[in-house]
Amino acid sequence: MSILIDSATQVLIQGITGAQARFDLSYSREYGTRIVAGVTPGRGGEIVESVPVFNTVAAAVEATGAHASAIYAPAQYVKNAVFEAIEAGITLLVCLAESVPRHDAAAAVRFARDAGAHLIGFNTNGLISPGKSKVGGIGGDRIAEIYKPGRVGVCSRSGGMSGEICWELSKAGLGVSTCVSIGGDPLIGMRMLEVLRLFEADPETDAMVIYGEPGGTHENEVAAAIKAGEITKPVVGLLAGYFQERYPTGASFGHFAAMFRTQSETATAKRRLLTQAGAEVASSLEEIPSILKCVGTKKLLLDKANARE
């Protein structure tokens, strides 16, 4: 199993006639993603790389049964695109645009939550369940080498770091159940903890790797959930941005969201919270696989000991 997407997921692309969407479309189909429809208002009836284009999401859903949407609408149109998709019954939305106006982002996220839909992004490169399906630009030209199927769930605040983490796992002979880039904007849909809850419930995920940054409280929420016993599978964290603590608060060096305003939002504070909660925190990418193997062995021994009792 995997979370959010698998080989049965039927995907439509909103904004399919744009350059980036077409580019990702060809890579995604090559990978095996079932892209069944596209939507571009006013372009209904056209065919893009043998995918039928519709004028509205509702028409596309009715004709094809798609339930996931990769939204390539630019930032200023994202809110409408999300509302349209939700009203048409889409339950998984992947929003790639970055720097979505905050009020639009808030409304779109709330509308999705109220409908019980999963909204991933904004400013994400998507998600992948290796060997099954991928939605969004995640991947690249060596996708099979970087993203191997396996039993580790990955959740990252950076699309680029998703690739780096999965590559390290792959080099060490470990694979990934699903890798989710949750997006780098300050206000996003699915939060890190919500992704981890899905991994916790997934029988084919044994452990999780998270990549966190200064700013916001994603990692703090994860630490609290581990402490509360809500997340019981091993969590290995990698945090970046410690160097920012040498400089004044309110300075943003990478993702706009990666800016700490209070001391509890620094990389150091998050590292401490996660460690205290019982998660392992790696100092570099290379350490992640060995830590995973180590916690895996520990858990195996613990389970055996428990079984004996």
Added chain:
Amino acid sequence: MQVNGHAASGVYIEEAVQIQAEFFLSYGFGEVGPRLIVSCFGGVDIETEVALGSSQATVCDINPVRGITQWDAMGLWERVGADRKHLVALASITVNLYHAFTEADALLLEVNPLVITMQDTLSIVGLMMEIDASALYRHQEWSDPDGEAIGLGGRPVTARERLVLEANKALTGGAIRYTELDGDIALLVGGGGAGLHQHDLLTLEGAWPANHSDLSPSPTPDKPAVLFDAVLAHPNVRGMLLGVNLLQLAPCDLLVKAMLIALKRSDKDPKRFPIVIRLFGPREKEARELAASIPGVQYLPYGASLRDGVRAIVSAMSGVNNQ
């Protein structure tokens, strides 16, 4: 007159009001949506009040699809203990200010203090707003192209930072970002997260970057070349790391082309100015061929980690130092 780098277009002078009661009201954002804070104390350290769980301050998450109603606002002011005779006026202004907050695409709208005058009228004595830069396209009247950007910690921007800011306005393509620091390693790092991680690893090695940088993909090398110009122009730099996360979409050779353009424009000789490249992904072969045309550039083998890149530049620079 300038305020935070922006020219002040006017100064309003109002008569002093006789204050009967003071309140605080602030619209801002939590991590999942808009948030309202109201308090029966104006002019106090409101965050402390809220943190201490004062009964005279309350925080309310707002459903942005629904907005805030007269009765929501009435309930909140009642909860913090506002006098009954002021409730209707307070609730009305709270709803109106929410409309201002959303229509202005504000990230923050803070009234401190909101007062009841001796004449029993409501008056906004102090108000501060922050507008969302990502939504400025909807508010042309507020865009300030001549506004002065502010550097790290409030210092003025440097010549190199200005170069990058201007390129972002003048050239098409993904954004480039450059923050000047005072170390000696020129850092051209890409992928927000990978850039942060490499910067951390450098400080763990005891090295100090001369800058931080980031860039989003561009269709041509022109804009990234300006980022290289800025990175190389810092007077302290003695070597450069070009380190980017494994590229999944953008071509590698475009960045190396940009580097070549900037190197030609600079006074740096790669034989004496170490350059380490850690760059893998689409069109890597072409990127390697281009890089090989400059003697002295060290392009790490496929599979090298971000840490390998960091160690390579530190060791290359110490080698140059010892000569």
